[in-house]
Amino acid sequence: MxxxxxxxxxxxxxxxxxxxxxxxxxxxxxxxxxxxxxxxxxxxxxxxxxxxxxxxxxxxxxxxxxxxxxxxxxxxxxxxxxxxxxxTPWVWLLQPDGSVQAHTGQTVCPQRCFVDEQGHVYLETDVGFGLVHSQDVGVAAQHVETGLWVPQHIQTQDMAHRFGxxxxxxxxxxxxx
CATH class of the missing domain: 3.10.540 (duf1285 like fold)
Known part of the structure; x- marks a missing residue:
């Protein structure tokens, strides 16, 4: 602050x-x-x-x-x-160097990956839960294909309660x- x-x-x-x-x-x-x-x-x-x-x-x-x-x-x-x-309260931007940045500019550490019923990709990170930016879904798919991220399924209606x-x-x- x-x-x-x-x-x-x-x-x-x-x-x-x-x-x-x-x-x-x-x-x-x-x-x-x-x-x-x-x-x-x-x-x-x-x-x-x-x-x-x-x-x-x-x-x-x-x-x-x-x-x-x-x-x-x-x-x-x-x-x-x-x-x-x-x-979500956060929107994640996937960087060319493999790092993840919040819409606020801070670098975060992904912990878990989620996919909802519409195919949107989310990450739980050291600062909270957020949506992967729509322009970065292709990079996210590569992370899933290579095994870097293993997505868990989540219902959109459950996210706010589950992640507070x-x-x-x-x-x-x-x-x-």
Whole structure:
């Protein structure tokens, strides 16, 4: 977490959380969702505006965390901006050197491979569970063919519970009310 963010949290400890305004899609792209987009329905159907500003995306990536309930958020100064997830909290990018990188830029260590009923490839890593980027499925298939990865089957509907993440913190909050 950025030092300036920590200082802002100490200075303003009681800033209310923000829900529904930020989303992460299955390709690792961030989306801003204003009131009008949110009124159109869930993130999976109405993403909003794709963030293009590299410094803003890097700031979000450095301050992207999960709480004890498995809700992922971006710590924006003193405010938690909870993230609507299209599929998983992480999107993995397979690098030419064989390493695996998160959509946030950090290098991770794969531990287990999974394939769902639609053929999507997932990895459980040292930092969590995520989807292999669609452009890297060919490389993932090579890893499976060579025995580097041995995929286990998983049902899409079971992933969030099994790996402890919340797809829609906004919906979870509304269900509690």
């Amino acid at each position: 950025d030092e300036l963010v920590k200082q802002a949290m100490a200075k303003w400890p009681n800033v209310p959380d923000c829900y529904g305004w930020l989303g992460l899609d299955a390709r690792g792209d961030w989306y801003m969702r204003d009131d009008s987009v949110q009124a159109l329905g869930p993130f999976s159907r109405n993403k909003g505006s794709k963030l293009q500003h590299d410094k803003l995306k890097a700031f979000i990536a450095r301050n992207y965390l999960a709480d004890a309930q498995g809700r992922w958020y971006f710590q924006n100064g003193p405010q938690r901006v909870f993230v609507e997830l299209e599929i 993440f919340v797809l829609s913190p906004q919906n979870a909050l509304q269900q509690q009310a």
